Amino acid sequence: MGMTITEKILATHAGLEKVEPGQLINARVDLALGNDITAPLAIEEFRKLGVKKVFDPERVVLVPDHFTPAKDIKSAEQAKVLREFAREQGLTNYFEVGRMGIEHCLLPEQGLVGPGDLVIGADSHTCTYGALGAFATGVGSTDLAATMATGECWFKVPETILFRYHGRLQPWVSGKDLILYTISLIGVDGARYMAMEFTGEAIADLSMAGRFTMANMAIEAGGKNGIFPVDEKTLAYIQGRLQRDYRVYQSDADASYVRVIDIDAGKIAPQVALPHLPENARSVYEIDEIKIDQVVIGSCTNGRLEDLQVAARILKGQRVHPEVRLIVIPGTQQIYREALAAGLIDIFIAAGAAVSTPTCGPCLGGHMGILAKGERALSTTNRNFVGRMGHPESEVYLAGPAVAAASAVKGRIAAPEEAI
Amino acid sequence: MLIAGKCHIFGNDIDTDAIIPARYLNTTDPAELARHCMEDADPTFAGRVKQGEIIVAGKNFGCGSSREHAPVAIKAAGVAAVIAASFARIFYRNAINIGLPIFESPGAAASIAAGDEVQIDAEKGEIVNLTKGETYPVAPFPPFMQELIAAGGLMPYVAGKVRAHV
Ligand code: SF4
Secondary structure, eight states: OBOOHHHHHHHHHHTOSOOOTTOEEEEEOSEEEEETTTHHHHHHHHHHHTOOSOSOTTTEEEEOOSSTTTOSHHHHHHHHHHHHHHHHHTOSEEOOTTSOBOHHHHHHHTTOOOTTOEEEESSGGGGGGGGGTOEEEEOOHHHHHHHHHHSEEEEEOOOEEEEEEESOOOTTOOHHHHHHHHHHHHOTTTTTTOEEEEESHHHHHSOHHHHHHHHHGGGGGTOSEEEOOOOHHHHHHHTTTOOSOOOOOOOOTTBOOSEEEEEEGGGOOOEEEOTTOTTOEEEGGGOOOOBOSEEEEOHHHHOSHHHHHHHHHHHTTOOOOTTOEEEEOOSBHHHHHHHHHTTHHHHHHHHTOEEOOSOOGGGGTSSSSOBOTTOEEEESSSOOOTTTTBSTTOEEEEEOHHHHHHHHHHTBOOOGGGGO | OEEEEEEEEOOSOOBHHHHSOGGGTTOOOHHHHHTTTTTTTOTTHHHHOOTTOEEEEOSSBTBSOOOTHHHHHHHHTTOOEEEESOBOHHHHHHHHHHTOOEEEOHHHHHHOOTTOEEEEETTTTEEEETTTTEEEEOOOOOHHHHHHHHHTSHHHHHHHHHHHHO
């Protein structure tokens, strides 16, 4: 019996010939990540261990991105814990405000993750890096502390669901729509504890940005990781970024899957997930008139240059609806500069949008656009749980950047075609 | 391990934003987190829950973010154990790592009502509903997890290993 990509990466990092789903292993970790919410707790635990140095100062990455630039005194104190730990430990990959980005946009961009890597992060959307053919998964602060000390982490080898996306995507349909559709199909716990392997010709056609978006939301189906086969697009992406060796794994033809799901991607319309779960996704064309107060374009899900380009294509020469606040947040400083150079930022500002320095901000109801009681937002982020973006009685609808931009213009949830 | 207490009931897919909203994540202080435990699922819970009581929930408890503040808030609120039909992966891991006892039992989750007194016997692998006179099976932990729990969580376990190396 062959192995899947996920199983092969786990086996190699555990120093084993072969692993099977359900097996508990101890594996070597290539990169360990923490942010301004999760790392302070991890650093506290790390100190209790009495270990003086992290296992490798080049492989522990700290990104203050959630409540930064510090939104209040307590957040400033938390960020300070990271900063001081990074200096004390001589971490090469600490990213300060003004040089940072949302962690899951930033790490691939900076060439910190490559195919075949095993990455853990004390952030649930660490699964994003699966787009590069890496095994990447979210853990908690205590796991991060243990990994910072030992360079190892324990895992249960997951079963894998194979998704095959057939056909060609309709205009305006993106990775976000594919993954929202997929989650609506299997539910928010449909891949609980499992690996999600994304394949098929629609995936081969998909840009790296679209793949990052899909891998990012594997956790929204309960997945342990999302993973893509490496192809020439992956290699082109890491070219000039990744400065070290990497290894490309492919699933064996006789690998075993717990489930195989075939999806006719050509039939998928732009999706919108209704409150309060990502699984409540449906075609934007089936949605009645829903007025909105705020639109957010950004986050580790859809804060990449391509996402901003799509939004700008719709917003160019248009005005944001008078009753809507549009907040655009480029994912990293580099994306911000590229968007500036391409004239996208000017399009947004001319349309009446607020453009922010990179931050998670409103995505988790942190700052930079919190919702009041009874308000409704359409957002390109990944979670629409109760109270996620503010007041427990506010509502979040999830969509891709095309629907978001169109909705900002129309003042209600709208299909991209309606706004051009 | 025997745990007995009165139960509080929650539904399916209780996410970590409901357990501890992000607006309170600018601290790691357990006592402060406990004050907002389950706030967006039931704003009255933190005020009502008493030391040693038990949370019972449906499927996929703890889905969403990786914030360890979620099990920390529950533990610091005095909750002795969480029983659910199923747990989200990262929450499960975090709970074990910080030493919050959790039990997966679809039968118990479906039958226990608010206010029922239950007793959990981890070794025997059963949950007894003292109010209703029913018994539900609960899956035992795999041996590695038992080791972690016996060590008192992941950090004491790792500390033991780190010391063994030097
Ligand atoms: S953008 Fe949102 S989902 Fe992504 S890391 Fe930040 S808070 Fe988490």
